[in-house]
Amino acid sequence: MQTKVLIDARDLTRTFGTRLAVDKLSMRLCEGELLALLGPNGAGKTTTMRMLSGLLAPSTGSAEICGHPLGKSEAANAAIRAQCGIAPEAAGFYERLSARDNLRFFGGLQGMSSARIEARSKLVLDRFNLTARADELTGTYSKGMKQRLSLARALLHEPRLLFLDEPTAGLDPLAAADVHQLIRELKAAGVGIVLSTHSLDEAEMLAEEVLVLDTRTRFQGRAQALGRTDSVVIEIRLSAPPALAFIAPVGVSVTAMGALHWVLAVDDGGRIADVVRELLRIDAAILSVSESHQSLRDRYLSLFGKP
């Protein structure tokens, strides 16, 4: 069976007055895939999600979302919004209404029939362990409960495309693990997911593709590729400082050099032997030579010029 493309965006740019929020973003997302949006605060992640969900029109560029052209007409945008479920970062609810009534209302806005709203509400309330307090006013809910209710609302109308803005922020580890499990289930059911997160572990664990954004795209590719570089970092530990000066071989650069602990970056794995030969030449008292792979976090930080 052919997988359908849910998002096909080309050079999406959005400005607010003179401020550039997102610059020439291009991406594709198919059914059953998850794209993680990473980036610092103010990088344009929320703007990107709003554009892709038909809430904001791009200033330039084009996109097709669930087969509808983005920003071409109000009808096309409404059709896009009908296919999307959104769990925004700040989960807003009518606080003088119960959780069940909130779901009824939002289901009604999605054009669902009353019978379907009731059936789906029961299902999602059960799924997020909210049934026992479903008839209480949402004003009495904790942040975590609102977060779960926000996910329940986003899934109520069975969207094809889901936008999750930091869905596990404010959740305890158990609830967060439950959300991760839910995301896996949704992916398996063919739902396309765009996940904005600050958790690199979450991105690595769940995403097929990672997009690091800082107004413009800093990195785009598989999550595993973000944690990998062409260079190899080696750590050398010595028992005593060598008498002779270390001369870095070609293709090797010194990242850090303490008295007994050196960190070197080697362009090509084959040149590690050159480093060892140089250490022997200067008669260094070697305790260990080990290869150190950069973590996803290190690589992410290095994208923003942070060591």
Next chain:
Amino acid sequence: MSKFAVLRWMLWREYRDQRQNRMLWPIYLLMPLIGAAVPVLLVASTATILSPALAQSDPQLGALIGFVRGFAQMNGINLEQAAAIMLLRMAAGYFLLSPLAIVSIAGAFAIVGEKQQRTLEPVLASPISTPHFLLGKILAVVIPAIVVTWAAACLGAAASVLTFYLMHQLVIWPDYVYFVSVFVLAPEIGVITALVCLRISVHMKDVLAATQMTALILIPAMLLMYAFIGPLMLMSPSTLLVSGLIGLVLCVVLYLWVKRGFNREEILCRWQ
């Protein structure tokens, strides 16, 4: 999605929310109570107003009694009946103020309340169109105000008729001015107020600021309405018809103004 279904859900939600809003209940109860009492009190004072001593001491009242006398002759009714009908016309003026007051309180919450609860984004993320959203908001504040005003006007009119009969053993009926004011002009004023409140609410960040700004605009409007009560008593059917048409045009123009000012994207991004 059916247009009617969206409006039905909008109204369902708004009324559930309003039912729980303790700030709205006093005005919903107080205005109709006063409204029902005003015509009765005015009709009950017919004899006092017609007293020659009072007419001599107040030239304006004297002129009014002269007009009432002409009205009585023209319609073949006695002076008390004519005066009571004129006083009912005056009472109709209250029913123009009633929707203005009720709608302005509820209307101030319309958009800014959504902003404060952070519900605007999930609502606008649904397929709802801007006209449906605005229409839902307008109807949500106008319908209760109109229902309350009409109920008070009907109750007030019935009680006035009964009061006058008990006092004078004569029958009176509210005339066209009363009915046109209550059933045409009052709803128009309700819609106009709702539209002004919506436009203000769109640009405000908190309920207090929206309420203050609404009051700043609507207090002069109320004074203007108050000044309209005098001429209302003397209006001919054609003048009333023209007033109704002007009100209708104003409703349409203001709606287009509000719709133009309701930029979904701008509202969504600016308030955060």
